[in-house]
Amino acid sequence: KAGVTQTPRYLIKTRGQQVTLSCSPISGHRSVSWYQQTPGQGLQFLFEYFSETQRNKGNFPGRFSGRQFSNSRSEMNVSTLELGDSALYLCASRTGTEAIGELFFGEGSRLTVL
């Protein structure tokens, strides 16, 4: 069974641009979560989607948004990029139906903002 796939793996943008990151969950998983990982702030929860609906949202500005499609694939978008948005963005999926369903992480998308 294929794991969580994130694309692109690496990308470089300049301030003010926008970026879209993609995540394909494990087949059968309906929940997709996004996390931002930086050396200073560590791992922080961005949002979770389940069956195309945002279930939870972390404490990030409105420039960070996401969506989930009917096939459970998810995208996150960051508009008006700032230097501080440079980070590893991790996507994780789970079935979404169990109380303690295990999260499976992708390898991440490394975003550098210049």
Added chain:
Amino acid sequence: AQTVTQSQPEMSVQEAETVTLSCTYDTSESDYYLFWYKQPPSRQMILVIRQEAYKQQNATENRFSVNFQKAAKSFSLKISDSQLGDAAMYFCAYRSARGAQKLVFGQGTRLTINP
């Protein structure tokens, strides 16, 4: 809000020895889950072990075991017979049993295995 603290930014251990990674957390909830995740240099996060707060028995997974002290809000990870493949960043994480299904992570501990 819940917080997770890992007080050891770096740890090292000789191959085949035992090492314990510390984690403390703060919460007012009584029902929650605790996890240890491993992030090798390739960056893919992998679940090592998990503990339900309502279970008094400490979780074990092969060479990995935890010491869960609910009253002290402590959740340490013990790795026995350390192997070179255990080298990674280890993150302690908390998740509420109700409400938002999000993980709150500690800052991580970088574990080095010396051959």
